[in-house]
Amino acid sequence: MKSSRLVSILLLLQTRGRMTAAQLAEELEVSVRTVYRDVEALGAAGVPLYGDAGHAGGYRLLDGYRTRLTGLTADEAEALFLAGVPGPAAQLGLGPVLAAAQLKVRAALPAELRAHADRISGRFHLDAPGWYTDAGADEVPYLPAVADAVWNNRILHIAYRRWREPTDVERRVEPYGLVLKAGRWYVVAAPGPRTFRVDQILGITVCDEVFTRPDGFDLAAHWAAYQRGFHEWLHQDRREAVVRLAPGVTLARATPLDGPAEDDDRTVVRVPIESVEHAHGAFLRLGADIEVLEPPELRERIARTVTELAARYGNPPVHGGD
Structure with a gap:
């Protein structure tokens, strides 16, 4: 619509300064002739817009002119x-x-x-973190410093706690960008680039030295590739578990196994797992809706946990005091 296009021209000139008719036409996907007519309409409406001839010319607004129109639908x-x-x-x-x-x-x-x-x-209100995430559990005291370094291309020296030995390490990094995933902040940084959890940073020193951000680095594209690689890594050793599921319960990447039907409509499936440790926590969350059949070490570990829970909850709680 013409009215919407006029607002777009006004906002483009307000935010970008001088633009040629050809540039406006390309931006708005219209002909140069249409731009000429729209500019005349803006002038007739009292908008202080003028054009300069020549190679370096173009249309611009009078210095200091601002509009309160947002152009928002x-x-x-x-x-x-x-x-x-x-x-x-x-x-x-x-x-x-x-x-x-x-x-x-x-x-x-x-x-x-x-x-x-x-x-x-x-x-409507969007709240990304899960239900069982304590709002104050994952403190990120160094997030503002990391964000400032990302914005100003400052090199960081960080003390960082990772999940494998040695757990506490020091790194010199060039922070390219921050990502918020499921309520948790990550910083993507060179060399690599690699990904660090901001809440696992134990200490930070912001250097005066600056780095040059790679041309063409796309944070969103990098993160998408990182997630694909992460999921592939989770299952690269192809460890699997065989489990029996209650009706209506499903697991990602599960493959049903052929065999006689269960009397209670339960299904037996084979599912890839990252490790016994990871599967132990994940399967326990399903409670009685899942039974681990293989591998034996996973079944035994879950059985020990269930036995300990039964013993703990089978006795009345003991309170301190008189």
Whole structure:
């Protein structure tokens, strides 16, 4: 629609400065002739817009001119206020900035779009972490420092705790970007690049030395590739377990095994596992809906845990005091 295109031209010139008719036409996917007509319409409406001739010419707005129009559609306004980022923004030290930005955008919205935004934020809230994640359990005291280093291309020296021996190590890293995954922050950093959990950083020194970010590095694409590689690594040794599942219970990557049907409609499947340790915790969460048949060491370990739990909960609790 022409009205939407006029707003787009106005916002493009406001944010980018001088642009040629050809550049505007390419951005808006219209003809140069259409841009000429739209520019004339803006001028007739009183917008202080003028054009410079010549090779370095183009259209621009009068210095200091700003518009309160946002160009947002109802759907775009709703999506903006649906973003569930107050918690992560606060962790990054940007909570007040986000609140101020949303307030300014809301004030600039026409009354109808403002009502849409208020309604969507009052009816939907996004909360990424799982139910059993303690909001204060994973402290990330060094997150603002890491974020600042990411933004300013500063080299970091970190003390880091990893899951294998030696657990506590020191690393010199070049932080490329931060990722929030399921309520947990990760920093992608060279050399490698490798991925570090920010809540596992024990100490940090921000260096005066800066690094050069690789041209073309795409954080989202890197993270997607990292996740694919991680899932492949989980099952690279092809360790498997054979389990019996209650009706309606499913497991990812499970393969049903042929055999006589169970009397209670339970199914027997073969499923890849990362390790006995990992499968022990994962299968226990399913309670009586799963029975491990193989490997023997996993079945025995779960049996010991269940026996200990039965002994603990089979006796009345003992309280201290008189």
